[in-house]
Amino acid sequence: MVLITKILSQFIPMSAQSSPLILRILASSVTTAVKAGSIIKDVMEKGELKVVHKGMSKNDVQTEADRSAQRCIITSLSKKFPNITIIGEEGTLDNENDVPNDWIVTESDESILKSTCPENFANVKPEDVVVWVDPLDGTSEYTEGLLDHVTVLIGIAVGGRAVGGIIHQPYYDYKKVKNGTGRTFWGLVGLGVGGFEAVKPPSDKFIITTSRSHRDGKVNDALKALNPDDIISVGGAGHKVIVVLEGRAHAYVYASKGCKKWDTCAPEAVLEASGGKLTDIHGKHYDYSKDAPFPDDQGIFATANGVDHNALIAKLPQAIRDAFPY
Numbered sequence: 001m002v003l004i005t006k007i008l009s010q011f012i013p014m015s016a017q018s019s020p021l022i023l024r025i026l027a028s029s030v031t032t033a034v035k036a037g038s039i040i041k042d043v044m045e046k047g048e049l050k051v052v053h054k055g056m057s058k059n060d061v062q063t064e065a066d067r068s069a070q071r072c073i074i075t076s077l078s079k080k081f082p083n084i085t086i087i088g089e090e091g092t093l094d095n096e097n098d099v100p101n102d103w104i105v106t107e108s109d110e111s112i113l114k115s116t117c118p119e120n121f122a123n124v125k126p127e128d129v130v131v132w133v134d135p136l137d138g139t140s141e142y143t144e145g146l147l148d149h150v151t152v153l154i155g156i157a158v159g160g161r162a163v164g165g166i167i168h169q170p171y172y173d174y175k176k177v178k179n180g181t182g183r184t185f186w187g188l189v190g191l192g193v194g195g196f197e198a199v200k201p202p203s204d205k206f207i208i209t210t211s212r213s214h215r216d217g218k219v220n221d222a223l224k225a226l227n228p229d230d231i232i233s234v235g236g237a238g239h240k241v242i243v244v245l246e247g248r249a250h251a252y253v254y255a256s257k258g259c260k261k262w263d264t265c266a267p268e269a270v271l272e273a274s275g276g277k278l279t280d281i282h283g284k285h286y287d288y289s290k291d292a293p294f295p296d297d298q299g300i301f302a303t304a305n306g307v308d309h310n311a312l313i314a315k316l317p318q319a320i321r322d323a324f325p326y
Contacts, residue, residue: 020117022124022156022164022188025081025131027108029154029166030186032076035105036069036152037170037182040136043068044147051143061139066090068103069135069152076105077154083126085290088133089262109186111194118190121158130157130290132265138236140213147171151238155265157288164188165266165273167238185245187273198274199247201304205229209240209249211258218323222255222281225317237300241267244304245274251312252302255281255320259296261288267302275305281324283313298324 019027043049043065050064070090077086134153136142141149148171156164170182187193201207208226210219212233223231232249234240237259240252265288268278279285280298303309 019113020122020124021081021126021129022121022158023112023115023117024108025077025084025129025156026164026166026186026188027110027112028077028080028105029131029156029164030109030112030168030184031107032073032105033152033154033166033168034181034184035076035103036072036135037168039068039072039103040065040142040150040152040170044142049143061143062090063136063139063143065142066136066139070133071099072103072105073133073135073152073154075099075103077131079104080106081126081129084129084131086131086133087262087290088135089260090135112186115191118188120190121163121188124158128158130160130288131155132157132262132288134238134260134262134266137238137263141235146235147174149235149239151236151242153238153262153266155262155267155269155288157265160287160289160292161285162265162268162272162278162288163190165269167242167266167270169239169242185242185270187270189269189273191273193270193274196245198245198276198305200306201244201247201250207232207249207251209234209243209252210254211235211240211256218255218320219253222253222316222320225320226251226253226312226315237263237267241271241278241302244271244276244302247304250304250307252278252300253281254300255316255324256299257295257297257324259300260294261286261292261296262294264296264300271302271304276303276307277309278302279309279313281313281316282321282326283310298326 132155152168208228
């Protein structure tokens with residue numbers, strides 16, 4: 001897992017050049033995420049996942065879909081934006097430059113290009129931008145056939161803060177809609193969100209979503225302290241934030257060190273663009289600068305719009321907070 005910085009060039013149409021850089025990156029990332037999703041589905045259809053284990057955990061796996069989707073995303077964005085920094089979960093791949101032409105996305109989401117850019121992002125420069133890519137969030141679930149847990153995540157950070165993001169769910173409603181394209185959530189802080197309408201969680205109960213496969217003692221202790229009426233256990237950080245955005249849960253809580261920056265940059269940006277919040281368990285935002293360490297070592301605490309984020313964090317016992325020192 002290494003820093004990937006490309007220096008490539010490609011002609012960009014004048015219509016795209018007229019939009020601020022942040023909108024162009026966001027608009028290109030939306031269409032690129034959709035293409036990556038179609039590649040993920042193609043790999044599954046062919047049945048040649050070519051699973052390899054990356055780490056000590058049995059759930060830390062990589063498939064041909066992860067590798068192919070990353071090659072699509074990084075090549076497509078690098079050609080359009082040669083001077084931004086891109087960090088991909090799968091690191092530098094052996095066949096990274098061998099990308100089929102039909103995997104290189106040149107189109108952009110026109111509705112985003114026509115949006116009014118928030119004033120504080122109007123003059124963002126390429127060197128200010130870091131894009132964090134998780135080409136297939138929920139790989140373990142993908143290999144197990146829990147396909148609706150799978151997302152493609154492209155997060156955009158400016159000045160170290162997660163400000164723009166795309167969460168593409170390629171298998172949305174796949175059991176009912178054959179050959180569907182899935183759905184795409186996007187957000188830019190200060191502009192808002194697209195592709196969905198955020199729903200408020202129920203007022204008569206308190207629901208938390210958390211990991212289905214990475215549950216240690218601290219995770220369970222945190223859940224017990226928060227005393228939810230119900231717990232929704234699902235795979236993938238992107239999927240868990242979708243559960244919050246859809247109003248099925250009030251919060252996403254994960255008192256563990258399992259997540260990385262590419263897992264949370266896009267979800268944080270989309271959630272905060274919708275009025276919610278995503279921080280560590282101390283209530284602090286993560287740093288998404290290009291030199292930031294990859295692990296989210298202080299856990300994840302995310303809340304829906306209208307939920308008192310700090311009040312919930314205050315319910316965590318001091319012993320849990322002490323387990324995640326800075």
